[in-house]
Amino acid sequence: MNLTRRTMLQGLGTLPLLSADLRHVALAQAVPATNAAQEMPPILFVHGNGDHAALWMTTLWRMESNGVPRTRMAAINFTDPLARNDDTVAQANHSSTEDQRRELGEAVAALRKATGAARVALVGNSRGGNSIRSYIRDGGNDISHAVLCGTPNHGVFNADDQLGNEFNGRGTFLKGLNSGDSEVTPGTDFLTLRSDGLDKYAQADGRFIGKPGVPTGVTAEGPELKGATNLVLGSVDHRETAYSPRAFREIYKFIAGHEPERIAILSEPKVRLSGLVTGTPGGVPTNRPVDGAKVEIFRVSPDTGERQGEALYRVETAADGRWGPAEVDPSAYIEIVLTSQDAPITHFYRSPFPRSSDIVHLRAAKPLTAADTGASAVVMMTRPRGYFGLPRDIVLLDGKEPTDVQKGVPTDSATTLRLPAGEAGRSVVGLFNQERIAARLWPVSEGRIAVIELTT
Template sequence: MRLSRRTILQGAGALSFAVASLRTGALGQTAPAAAPSTEVPPILFVHGNGDYDALWMTTLWRMESNGVARDRMLAINFTDPLARSDDKVEQAGRSSTEDQRRELAAAIAELKRRTGAPRVALVGSSRGGNAIRNVIRNGGAGDVSHAILCGTPNHGVFATDDQPNNEFNGRGTFLRSLNEGESEVTPGVAFLTLRSDGMDKYAQADGRFIGKPGVPTGVTVEGPELKGATNLVLCALDHREVAFHPRAFREIYKFIAGREPARIAIVPEQSIRLSGLVTGTPGGAPTNRPVAGATVEIFRVDPETGERKGGAVHRSKTGADGRWGPAQVEPAWPLEFVLTSPDAPTTHFYRSPFPRSSDVVHLRAARPLGPADKDAGAVVIMSRPRGYFGLPRDVVLFDGKAPADVKPGVPTDSAATLRFPAVDVGRNVVAQFNEERIVARAWPAAENRIAVAELTY
């Protein structure tokens, strides 16, 4: 008997959904291309809840590799990316739907000014799709040619009669205002939704993925779809991958450009310039507010041991704008970024070689060492910002073993943590995710240091 990957991952309970999807032709389809045009419209990428524009780095590279000029693309960085618990009540370090609408409208105006184009295409991940729909619905439709919503909880993460002012409540005030009417899209704008086939943790019938096991959420895997849009299912991709995976890129590009991309792979550059923004987590909330007075050092490291090869190839200190760089590196170099940020652990980020230049290599210090780390000689984190770890969907090995803190089934974890005794300080630690392999070093926790193996793909 041959079992599908999805059956293995989700068990017999998902089989009925697979059958239903096959009946409606949801699996294996692709979005129809828009009418062919000579030039791709400017594209504005919109990140999700608690995230930042750096998540679009690989998408920007793929667009550039298909001839889209970098200056015709923009990725917004919302000031306070986390949603409020109650959209009507101010909450430190968090934003309302109106805050997001206002910032996105300003970014659209800036991209139009910069390019001279009458309309732009918008691509949003998760909460970013809420901001896109809000802008379009409330006066911005004339500025937008395409709206692509990736894993956006268009009908809520939950749908209940309590919490009426929660942005993610499908029965709440905000989403009901966006979804009312016979069609859920705005005329004149081409809408595409991309969703998972049951692997999106925020589109689940059971509340266990939002901390309420056994409680019905009132939503289904079809929640990200919209009446009136082109709705596309990307099989076993997770909540983030439906925005950042190569499979998602193909559909995003085709829908906007009106043709298949010439290539999916990223075309390397000969010379690499990197720069970015240092941000922080005041009060524990991740923000995109700049951090001044942070020091960034970059070292070339050995791909097999993680050891430094010579002195720093770049060193800079951030000013009021929080920017660091630019740094000149080679496309074959694995790198260690050392971030020394005020009132935060010194964080050693280990990264795979960068195939292309980027100005969104953002750095945010790792979380403070806590009670769980008190007996650790070293703490090493494996992080996947552009997706979740899926077991057994993916090969995920951390120091040679499947991470104990990554749950199997529907992918819900984007980070894993290992703690080592003092005797292991200085040793190398291998983080392997499918074909990407990063070798980090274990730095002493006693010096308030944490190492992060940050995956690119």
């Protein structure tokens, strides 16, 4: 294998790597920027607990398809995206509310500097909304609009213990944000988006936080704020409050002041992909870069997942963890192979990328378990931008409805299929509503796992 080692950042490489992904590659767009789009404030997208910037990929594509220049948008990558159990107690590879507020402030400053704008808009999912509210409350008067999507503004639970927990509605952090007649900071326009009962973190019963039968003191109305514009999106799940087409419409309309021209994503003639390889030290997902990871990209058959020709791209990451840009056909189904230390070799199977992106971030699958190593092959199907809802959605893996996906309120974003002896080497198809991806099975004995990663 002839690998090259990255030594230079792409695009706006002098901006902070760990606090925000602001390096947008200047490529021809299918839609020219309109005057209305250029008059919008720059937008910074803020991910949720344990997540990363890549979840905003389709939202960015929809913005671009409505003429918003990609150079006026960014998506933050918090260094340690998981919250501490107790906000006041240090915890390895976890962040405090102050850590999040500080990194968000750095990303806001970087976007303002890159665009020359006096004020920017912030859009956050889940915990990202906590960071947004904290930043604005503590003097963030450079924010024109704040959109909070599925943010547990009044907690995931309300209890007299665990007062240091960021998600306790009676805790120190949220009580501080929610004090007063109004729960929003004057000078910024606030919008909340919530589900009508399908958000697993806005439930009256504690079964989704490991306490079945125990009242949480929270209802579906928990994400709403006094003083904000509060909208109910319908039967969407926790992540769909931010990343769904339905959410996009409201995000765009609130910031732009008018309806988007289109919801569909328009394709570009040339697509270039790049991103960041991150790790899970001690089983904890972080956005810290991984040095020496190998990334390979292959074009594959949409019907079988079989490779079509040699690798389109190969690289080994440097200390910054970055890979790319790799040029792919916008109609091509692809396999991305990630080889990273202390992790399974992970074969990601993806639908075509209609547009370029520099936030195609990669995390290897978690180490194989005893249940995995007892199989000949393992395939996962993951949905980063939402959950699998049964019977709401069509969810089929290898022609069967998964048994490890709960019915009712959507709670699961991944399903795993373990195959018996002799199955490695064949194809498996994952179907989620109208998205279909075929993957090849790889031998567990070689430390390999296949991951069908859905875009919708």
